Amino acid sequence: MSAAVPHDKTEIYRHAALVRVTHWITVFCFFALLISGAEIVISHPRFYWGEIGNVNTRPLFTIPIPASRGTVPTGYGFVMPDQNGWSRYLHFQTAWALVLTGLIYLVAGMWTGHIRKNLVPEPGDRMWRVYWGRIAQYLRRAPPDAAEAHSYNVLQRTAYLMVIFVLFPLVIWTGLALSPAFDSAVPAAVNLLGGRQSARTLHFFVSGVLLLFLLVHITMVALSGFRSRMRAMISGRVPAPEEHP
Amino acid sequence: MKSISRRKLITAGIAAAAGASGLAVADRLARRYGLIPPDCGGIYGPGETLTYAAQRLITTRSLAREFPRSMISKVPFANATPPPTDAFKRFQAGGFSDWRLAIDGMVARPLSLSLADLRNLPVRNQITEVACEEGWSYVAEWIGTPLVEVLNAVGLLPQVRYIAYFSTDPDWWESIDMADALHPQTLLTWGMNDGDLPVSFGGPLRMRVPRQLGYKSLKYVVRLTATDSMKGFGKGLGSAEPESGYAWYAGI
Numbered sequence: 001m002s003a004a005v006p007h008d009k010t011e012i013y014r015h016a017a018l019v020r021v022t023h024w025i026t027v028f029c030f031f032a033l034l035i036s037g038a039e040i041v042i043s044h045p046r047f048y049w050g051e052i053g054n055v056n057t058r059p060l061f062t063i064p065i066p067a068s069r070g071t072v073p074t075g076y077g078f079v080m081p082d083q084n085g086w087s088r089y090l091h092f093q094t095a096w097a098l099v100l101t102g103l104i105y106l107v108a109g110m111w112t113g114h115i116r117k118n119l120v121p122e123p124g125d126r127m128w129r130v131y132w133g134r135i136a137q138y139l140r141r142a143p144p145d146a147a148e149a150h151s152y153n154v155l156q157r158t159a160y161l162m163v164i165f166v167l168f169p170l171v172i173w174t175g176l177a178l179s180p181a182f183d184s185a186v187p188a189a190v191n192l193l194g195g196r197q198s199a200r201t202l203h204f205f206v207s208g209v210l211l212l213f214l215l216v217h218i219t220m221v222a223l224s225g226f227r228s229r230m231r232a233m234i235s236g237r238v239p240a241p242e243e244h245p
Numbered sequence: 246m247k248s249i250s251r252r253k254l255i256t257a258g259i260a261a262a263a264g265a266s267g268l269a270v271a272d273r274l275a276r277r278y279g280l281i282p283p284d285c286g287g288i289y290g291p292g293e294t295l296t297y298a299a300q301r302l303i304t305t306r307s308l309a310r311e312f313p314r315s316m317i318s319k320v321p322f323a324n325a326t327p328p329p330t331d332a333f334k335r336f337q338a339g340g341f342s343d344w345r346l347a348i349d350g351m352v353a354r355p356l357s358l359s360l361a362d363l364r365n366l367p368v369r370n371q372i373t374e375v376a377c378e379e380g381w382s383y384v385a386e387w388i389g390t391p392l393v394e395v396l397n398a399v400g401l402l403p404q405v406r407y408i409a410y411f412s413t414d415p416d417w418w419e420s421i422d423m424a425d426a427l428h429p430q431t432l433l434t435w436g437m438n439d440g441d442l443p444v445s446f447g448g449p450l451r452m453r454v455p456r457q458l459g460y461k462s463l464k465y466v467v468r469l470t471a472t473d474s475m476k477g478f479g480k481g482l483g484s485a486e487p488e489s490g491y492a493w494y495a496g497i
Contacts, residue, residue: 044380051312052374054322054381069379071325084378085490086289092497093292180376181300181456181496184307191310196374196382 012150012240014232016114022105023233029098030214032090037207039087042080043068047204051195060201095175102168118152119161125154144224149238159213167210174203279406279422283475283483284493297494304496305424309455312372317438318383321375323445326464333413333465341449346395346433350409350470353400360435360449366390366398371430373455375462378495385446387453388436393427395469404473407483410452412465419463419484420475420493421454430455433466458495460486 015023045063046053053059055072066076068083109115124130134155137144144153152160176182177190177199193199221229232238275281280298284290329337336344341360349355370388392408409420425431432453435442442448447464454461475483483493 040378040380043378046381051316052318052382052384054318054383056320056322056383057318069325071322072379088378089289089293089490089492092296092492093289096292096295178376179300179497180309180374180458181304181307184309184456185304187310196376200380 010240011237013236014150014238015236016112017236018105018108018112019114020233020236022101025101026098029094029101030210032094033098034207034211036087036091036094039068039083040091041204042066043082043084044072045074046072047201048197049194049201050197053197095172099172102164106164115164119157119164121154121157125157130154131158149240159216163210163213167206167213171203171206171210174199174206178203279424282492282494283407283420283481284487293492293494296492296497300494300496301422301424304456306428307456309373309430312374312384314372314386316384317372317386321383321385321438321446322381323443324377324459326445327414327417329444330413336413336449337444344449344467346450346466347468348395348399348471349468350472351402351405352396352471353402354398356395356399358395363390363395363433363435363450366394369429369432370436371432371455373430373453375455375459377459378491386438387432387434387455388439389432389434389453391429392431392433392452392469393429395433396426396471399471401471405471406473407471407475409470409472409475409478409484410463410466411468411470412463413467414465417463417465417485418479419452419461419486420472420478421457421461425454425456428456456496458497460491461495 041063042065045065045067046055046059047061047063048057049060065074066078066080067074068080070079106115109119131154134153138155147153173189174193177193178196183190183196190196190199193202228238272281275294275298278301280294280301282293282297285294344360346358346363347355348358367390368388369391370386372384372386374382374384376382396408405423407420407422408426409418411418421431430453434447434451434453435449437443437446437448442451447462450466452461452463452466472478475481479485480488482488486495487493
C-alpha cells in the first residue's frame with residue numbers, strides 16, 4: 001500500500017488509496033465547515049475573551065461586516081439574510097464526517113507506517129540547518145531535489161504533521177468546548193481555554209490558521225504543476241523523473 | 246480474471262449484507278435507548294443523530310457549569326423578543342395574577358398551576374450561562390421550580406418520552422427528552438438575579454434548559470404536554486425550530 005510500486009516504467013506510485021480518499025473527503029468537509037462557519041460568524045461578527053460576551057460587553061475585536069441579526073450593532077443600515085439553520089446542521093454533519101475520516105486515516109496511517117515513513121522527518125533532516133536550507137531553496141525558486149518526486153521534503157512533512165497533530169486537534173477541542181452539553185460532562189474542556197467566549201475566539205483563530213495552510217498548500221500545488229499534482233492525488237501516479245536507471 | 250471478480254463480488258456482497266444488518270441492529274438499539282432525535286430525517290439527519298446519540302451516551306446526568314455570584318453579568322442581554330400577543334398583554338395588564346401553567350397529556354392527574362402554586366413547590370436557584378446559537382452569552386442567577394417537581398406532581402405515565410412546552414405565541418413551542426426533562430437543573434424559572442423574572446427575559450415563566458442553547462429556554466410558558474412521540478405536534482420534527490431549519494437538539 002505504501003511502497004512505490006511502478007505501474008509501468010514511466011510512472012511511479014505516489015499516494016496510497018487511503019491517503020487519496022481521506023484527502024478528498026477532508027477537502028469536501030473542510031470547505032463545508034469553512035462556508036458554514038463563516039455563515040455562523042455573520043450572525044454575530046464580534047469576538048470576546050473570557051466566559052461571557054454580548055452586545056452589552058466590550059468585544060476583543062469586531063469584524064467590520066454587516067450581521068444577519070438585527071440585534072448586533074454593526075454600523076450598517078441593513079441586516080443580512082439569516083442562514084444559520086442549514087449552516088449549523090452542515091457544520092456539525094461535516095465535522096462528524098471529518099473526525100471519522102481523520103480517525104480512519106490515523107489508525108490506518110499508523111498501521112501501514114504511512115505517518116512514520118512519509119510524514120515524520122527523516123533522521124538526517126531533523127536539524128535547523130536542513131529546514132533553513134529548504135526554505136532558501138524555495139526562496140531561490142530552485143527546482144526540487146529528485147527525491148521529492150516520490151517523497152515529501154522536511155518542510156512539507158513538518159507542515160502536514162502540524163495540521164494533523166496540532167491544528168485539527170485544536171480546532172476540534174475549541175469547537176467541542178462550544179457545546180453546552182459536552183461542557184456539562186467535561187467542564188475542563190471549556191475552563192482550560194479560559195471560558196466559552198475564549199473558546200469561540202480560539203476556534204475562529206485556529207480555523208484561520210488552517211485556512212492559511214490551505215492557501216499556501218494550493219499555491220505550492222499550483223507552482224509545482226497543478227495538473228500533475230492533481231493527477232497524483234486522484235490516480236495515485238506521477239510521471240517518473242527522467243533519470244539514471 | 247473472472248474468478249477474481251466473482252470472489253470480489255461475493256466478498257462485497259457479504260460486506261454489504263453485514264453492513265446493512267449492522268445498521269439495522271444499530272437502528273433498533275438506538276431507538277430502544279432513545280438515541281434518535283425527532284428531526285432525524287433529511288440530508289442532515291445522520292449528523293444530527295450522531296450528535297444526539299453521542300451526547301445522550303455521555304451527558305445523561307452531567308450538570309451544566311454553575312458560576313460564582315461574582316460572575317453574574319452586570320448588564321445581561323435580553324435578545325429580541327417577539328411582539329407580545331393579545332393574550333400576553335391581557336395577562337400583563339393583570340400583573341400576571343391570572344397566569345396559569347397547564348400540564349396535560351400522558352399524566353395521571355392533569356393540573357393547572359398558578360405562579361403562586363409553582364412557588365410553593367421546592368425551589369432551586371442556580372447561576373448558569375445562557376449561550377445563544379449566534380455566539381453571544383451571559384451569566385445570570387435563575388430561580389424557579391425544577392420541572393421534575395411538577396412532573397412528579399402530575400404523575401407521568403411510564404411510556405412518556407418527551408415533554409412538549411408551549412408559549413403564549415402558538416408559533417413558538419419546544420420539547421425536550423426525559424434526560425433533560427427530569428434533569429435537576431431544568432427549571433420552570435420565575436425569578437432572576439434575586440428579583441422577579443423580567444418580561445424581556447421571558448417573565449413571568451420561562452423554561453431554562455442550561456445544557457442546551459438559548460432557544461430551548463422558551464419564554465412565556467403556559468402549557469406542558471407529556472407524550473410518547475412528537476409525531477402529532479406541528480410537522481412532527483420535535484419543535485418549532487426544526488420547522489424553520491434549526492436542530493431540535495441544541496446541546497450541540
